[in-house]
Amino acid sequence: MAMRLYLAVGCGAAIGSLARFLSGYVIVSQLGLNALYSTAFVNVVGSWIIMAFATLTGPDGRLMVGPASRNFVMAGFCGGLTTFSAMSLDTFILLFEGDLPLAATYLISVVGLSLAAAWLGYLMVSRFNRLPKGSQANG
Amino acid sequence: MTLAACALVLIGGFLGGISRFFLSGVVGRGIGETFPWGTLLVNVSGALAIGAFAGAARIHGGIFASDLFRDLIVVGLFGGYTTVSSFCLQTLNLALDGEGRLAAFNIVASSVLCVLFVALGFWAVLWMAG
Numbered sequence: 001m002a003m004r005l006y007l008a009v010g011c012g013a014a015i016g017s018l019a020r021f022l023s024g025y026v027i028v029s030q031l032g033l034n035a036l037y038s039t040a041f042v043n044v045v046g047s048w049i050i051m052a053f054a055t056l057t058g059p060d061g062r063l064m065v066g067p068a069s070r071n072f073v074m075a076g077f078c079g080g081l082t083t084f085s086a087m088s089l090d091t092f093i094l095l096f097e098g099d100l101p102l103a104a105t106y107l108i109s110v111v112g113l114s115l116a117a118a119w120l121g122y123l124m125v126s127r128f129n130r131l132p133k134g135s136q137a138n139g
Numbered sequence: 140m141t142l143a144a145c146a147l148v149l150i151g152g153f154l155g156g157i158s159r160f161f162l163s164g165v166v167g168r169g170i171g172e173t174f175p176w177g178t179l180l181v182n183v184s185g186a187l188a189i190g191a192f193a194g195a196a197r198i199h200g201g202i203f204a205s206d207l208f209r210d211l212i213v214v215g216l217f218g219g220y221t222t223v224s225s226f227c228l229q230t231l232n233l234a235l236d237g238e239g240r241l242a243a244f245n246i247v248a249s250s251v252l253c254v255l256f257v258a259l260g261f262w263a264v265l266w267m268a269g
Contacts, residue, residue, distance in 0.1 A: 005160075006157050006160060006161070009156050009157060009159075009160040010153040010154070010156050010157040010160075011153065012156065013152045013153060013155060013156020013157070013159075013219045014148075014149040014150070014152040014153040014156065014219070015149075015152075016152065016156075016219070017148050017149065017151065017152025017153075017155070017156075017214065017215055017218055017219040018145055018148050018149050018152065020214070020218060021144070021145065021148045021210075021214055021215075022145075024214075025140050029140070043223040043224075046223065046224040047223060047224050047227040047228075049224070050224035050225070050227065050228050051227065051228055051231060054228060071160070074224070074225075074228070075156070075159070075160050075225065076156055078222070078224035078225075079156055079159060079160075079219070079222040079224055079225055080152045080155070080156050080218075080219045081224070082222050082223035082224040083217075083218040083219075083221050083222070083223065084182040084185060084186065084221035084222060084223050084226065084249070084253055085182070085185040085186055085188075085189040085213075085217045085218060085220070085221040085253075085257075086189075086213075086214075086218055086221075087223065087253075088182075088186045088189070088190075088253035088254050088256075088257045089186075089189050089190065089193060089257055091254045091257075092190065092193075092254055092257040092258055092261065093193075095254070095258075096261075107250055107254065108250075110223075111223075111246065111249075111250055114223050114224075114226075114227050115227050115230060115231070115246070117227075118224075118227035118228060118230075118231050119231060122231060122235075
């Protein structure tokens, strides 16, 4: 049972990490944006998904899933997609280069936007959970 | 962007995710889950390691500055190990439970300590190299 949970988290984290790597490739190499944007992007998106999914599959949620599926998405995929280490390293490099204003702006924006995205995910799905069952196409 | 790079990220991410799940579980069971100490420890230790590797890449170059090392260890292992999503989830849950002070403490402690520990890892490696 524990083995199954670990495997679910590991596979989810592998896929999430690959998604982070590929989105970084698109944002930096294809769109030509600074790498700071790719770290911000995955952190904001992953924070929305984890809170939306937690609310959807929580006690008042509409979707019932087992612990392995829940951990595959939350601790696995979202954990792998988001990264605190790259964000901290980016901030440190900006400080090291002497750009304190940009370092502070970057760290505060990414942490703030990630928290706001998580809050939005919670609000959107809570609203969806409260809709009358009959209004759903496949209720 | 090669298939080999993607495979390295997958392997690193797999191991990083499992390590995070294990460590945050051990800490949570050990000292309770009211405050997310486990995630904080994961993110701070990941920051220390990434700082040390950035220092090693700067001083020694070689393997530490290679694409293989970056994809497997920096992007895969420590990218997959550390997490912003669990940090947000746990911070919001604290706030929703009326623990606004703990939520604020978690935000400030995580942000400040992680940058501080990147610096610590980086300078420790530079200092050891003389």
